[in-house]
Amino acid sequence: MSAPRTLFEKIWNAHVVAPETADTPAVLYIDLHLVHEVTSPQAFDELRARGLKLRRADRTLATLDHSTPTLPAGADGERPYATAQAKAQVSQLETNCREFGVELHGWDSADRGIVHVIGPELGATRPGMTIVCGDSHTSTHGAFGALAFGIGTTEVGHVMATQCLLQRKPKTLAIHVDGQLPAGVGAKDLILHIIGQIGINGGTGHVIEYRGAAIEALSMEQRMTVCNMSIEAGARAGLIAPDDTTFDWLKGRPRAPKGAAWDAAVDAWRALRSDDGARYDREVRIDARAVKPTVTYGTHPGMAIAMDAPVPAARNAIEQRALDYMHSTAGQPMQGMPVDVVFVGSCTNSRLSDLREAAHVLRGRRVAEGVRMLVVPGSEAVRRDAEREGLHDVFTAAGAEWRVPGCSMCIAMNGDLAQPGQLVVSTSNRNFEGRQGKGARTVLASPATAAASAVAGKIADPREYLTEVAA
Amino acid sequence: MQPITRIHSRTAVLADENIDTDRIIPARFLTTTTREGLGKLCFNDWRYQADGSDNPAFPLNQPAAGGCAILVAGRNFGCGSSREHAPWALLDYGIKAVLCSEIADIFRGNALKNGLLAIIIDEAEHRWLLDHPGTELAIDVREQAIELPDGGRIRFELEPFARHCLLNGVDQLGFLQQHADAIEAFEARVEKAA
Numbered sequence: 001m002s003a004p005r006t007l008f009e010k011i012w013n014a015h016v017v018a019p020e021t022a023d024t025p026a027v028l029y030i031d032l033h034l035v036h037e038v039t040s041p042q043a044f045d046e047l048r049a050r051g052l053k054l055r056r057a058d059r060t061l062a063t064l065d066h067s068t069p070t071l072p073a074g075a076d077g078e079r080p081y082a083t084a085q086a087k088a089q090v091s092q093l094e095t096n097c098r099e100f101g102v103e104l105h106g107w108d109s110a111d112r113g114i115v116h117v118i119g120p121e122l123g124a125t126r127p128g129m130t131i132v133c134g135d136s137h138t139s140t141h142g143a144f145g146a147l148a149f150g151i152g153t154t155e156v157g158h159v160m161a162t163q164c165l166l167q168r169k170p171k172t173l174a175i176h177v178d179g180q181l182p183a184g185v186g187a188k189d190l191i192l193h194i195i196g197q198i199g200i201n202g203g204t205g206h207v208i209e210y211r212g213a214a215i216e217a218l219s220m221e222q223r224m225t226v227c228n229m230s231i232e233a234g235a236r237a238g239l240i241a242p243d244d245t246t247f248d249w250l251k252g253r254p255r256a257p258k259g260a261a262w263d264a265a266v267d268a269w270r271a272l273r274s275d276d277g278a279r280y281d282r283e284v285r286i287d288a289r290a291v292k293p294t295v296t297y298g299t300h301p302g303m304a305i306a307m308d309a310p311v312p313a314a315r316n317a318i319e320q321r322a323l324d325y326m327h328s329t330a331g332q333p334m335q336g337m338p339v340d341v342v343f344v345g346s347c348t349n350s351r352l353s354d355l356r357e358a359a360h361v362l363r364g365r366r367v368a369e370g371v372r373m374l375v376v377p378g379s380e381a382v383r384r385d386a387e388r389e390g391l392h393d394v395f396t397a398a399g400a401e402w403r404v405p406g407c408s409m410c411i412a413m414n415g416d417l418a419q420p421g422q423l424v425v426s427t428s429n430r431n432f433e434g435r436q437g438k439g440a441r442t443v444l445a446s447p448a449t450a451a452a453s454a455v456a457g458k459i460a461d462p463r464e465y466l467t468e469v470a471a
Numbered sequence: 472m473q474p475i476t477r478i479h480s481r482t483a484v485l486a487d488e489n490i491d492t493d494r495i496i497p498a499r500f501l502t503t504t505t506r507e508g509l510g511k512l513c514f515n516d517w518r519y520q521a522d523g524s525d526n527p528a529f530p531l532n533q534p535a536a537g538g539c540a541i542l543v544a545g546r547n548f549g550c551g552s553s554r555e556h557a558p559w560a561l562l563d564y565g566i567k568a569v570l571c572s573e574i575a576d577i578f579r580g581n582a583l584k585n586g587l588l589a590i591i592i593d594e595a596e597h598r599w600l601l602d603h604p605g606t607e608l609a610i611d612v613r614e615q616a617i618e619l620p621d622g623g624r625i626r627f628e629l630e631p632f633a634r635h636c637l638l639n640g641v642d643q644l645g646f647l648q649q650h651a652d653a654i655e656a657f658e659a660r661v662e663k664a665a
């Protein structure tokens with residue numbers, strides 16, 4: 001019998017084309033390459049310059065999401081791009097995909113959306129695969145038990161030309177999440193709590209496997225929220241072993257296997273879990289019962305605490321600068337801090353369940369005077385489903401803006417941004433200085449917290465609103 | 472890529488911890504479709520004042536930092552996104568090496584592929600370099616050593632393949648392409664099984 005192996009090792013071993021040696025990294029095969037407009041143009045140019053073909057167009061899937069406006073086209077059919085350069089970047093991807101034969105979910109596609117939202121929706125993301133994209137939040141796809149990680153543009157070119165990457169085997173970190181999350185506390189609170197515990201470099205050099213009762217109880221969309229933010233702990237990838245939750249979610253999706261092939265696939269996928277006794281390089285335990293609605297108080301995702309807990313005192317000048325930038329005060333909780341903008345969206349929290357969570361709080365209520373709220377669905381499919389349920393009516397009746405899918409204020413490169421000094425409660429994944437606009441202050445939170453804060457006009461505990469509705 | 476064997480320069484220091492890729496190059500500049508000319512945008516929101524003039528408080532705007540090609544940065548440099556625009560911008564700005572006690576994985580890989588020496592050093596040595604901007608250093612890639620003005624040496628780890636590529640100007644894509652037969656065989660085996 002072979003030695004017990006981790007989920008990560010099983011996937012890794014199945015994709016080694018040439019093993020690593022002391023002198024050279026492994027050649028690792030990539031099953032799926034996701035492409036978007038921002039990190040691909042220089043790679044396509046490199047192929048052209050070298051006279052190379054795209055090796056496997058059938059393993060490549062492209063979408064438009066980062067630079068795209070989230071307001072619809074005007075009467076003249078013109079889309080309101082932030083800059084001519086943004087428009088040129090999008091049209092360059094359209095040209096590149098045509099020339100190299102890549103399937104592009106562009107403006108005319110019914111499935112366009114944020115790259116990490118549409119991969120799973122289309123069933124292109126499946127257990128056991130290796131998936132890469134020129135985008136660090138590729139870790140999202142690990143929720144399906146796929147080894148998925150972000151790469152730079154040079155590597156985008158490598159995958160285009162050879163369908164392979166040169167990789168050293170990363171280390172493994174098991175995060176066991178025991179117990180169950182309390183009512184009104186969700187996946188976003190959990191992952192912010194985890195990063196607050198292990199730090200933004202707590203996962204550097206590692207692939208994280210999330211395990212334990214609390215993880216098994218999460219829905220597929222919640223698992224994606226957790227894996228999405230693995231990179232914010234410095235990890236290359238996050239993984240969750242696939243189970244019936246995974247299979248039920250995938251079944252019937254356009255690119256999922258059908259009929260007997262489906263049954264065979266599920267049989268194979270059931271073996272994708274860490275064997276008993278498998279060794280990780282590191283292990284961490286987290287108690288789910290201790291997690292509360294969690295927000296960030298500083299300028300990186302590791303500066304996260306329960307919203308009713310006092311902001312910790314700065315340990316050095318750098319942390320003090322972060323508190324000053326945020327206008328956070330040591331000893332005071334974040335709860336109650338006045339809010340200017342609320343953003344519900346991004347590949348962390350823009351799926352149907354996220355929008356339902358926000359709508360649940362907003363139903364029959366209004367966004368506070370002076371607060372601007374933007375709701376940006378992750379994909380056209382999410383938009384359709386949400387509109388079918390009437391969620392868009394809930395948002396607009398509350399005074400929020402209902403937009404067209406895209407990354408929007410997560411990265412603020414499409415014109416959707418906050419003004420200097422404004423405080424944004426955001427369901428996205430990065431609260432770096434200036435991420436949502438120069439001088440903008442970002443507080444990361446769950447969709448429920450974002451919605452509650454929009455209604456209150458200040459950072460607010462969503463549980464107060466959820467109980468009211470239930471009563 | 473040009474071979475890189477040795478870099479000689481005074482150091483400039485950015486002591487902040489967790490300098491993320493959004494600070495190295497803000498996302499709104501990522502609509503570019505080339506890799507050239509990003510140096511003028513490097514550290515944009517930190518480096519310039521609202522009117523576009525240089526921010527005197529930005530350490531790399533100090534006269535003493537002029538011409539420095541070695542950056543000593545606070546812990547966990549390059550965290551955040553996978554944008555290769557970050558090393559492109561640093562290189563175009565004139566930075567040839569970054570020394571730090573911790574460097575984010577994706578940034579480090581991207582940097583080395585572009586000939587930007589992203590080097591991890593021990594905490595004590597890192598501390599000392601943070602406290603001593605303007606130190607004359609020579610970085611020797613072959614020896615994997617940083618030479619100090621007093622004759623001392625700081626050894627550093629470098630992944631052997633990255634070192635080989637730097638020293639010989641090896642094109643990694645070319646190296647991957649040499650595996651064409653193995654890749655084809657792998658595809659044949661896996662796709663037949665499926």
Ligand code: SF4
Binds near residue numbers: 066114116407429
């Ligand atoms: S939503 Fe944000 S994190 Fe996700 S892919 Fe877009 S820019 Fe990146």
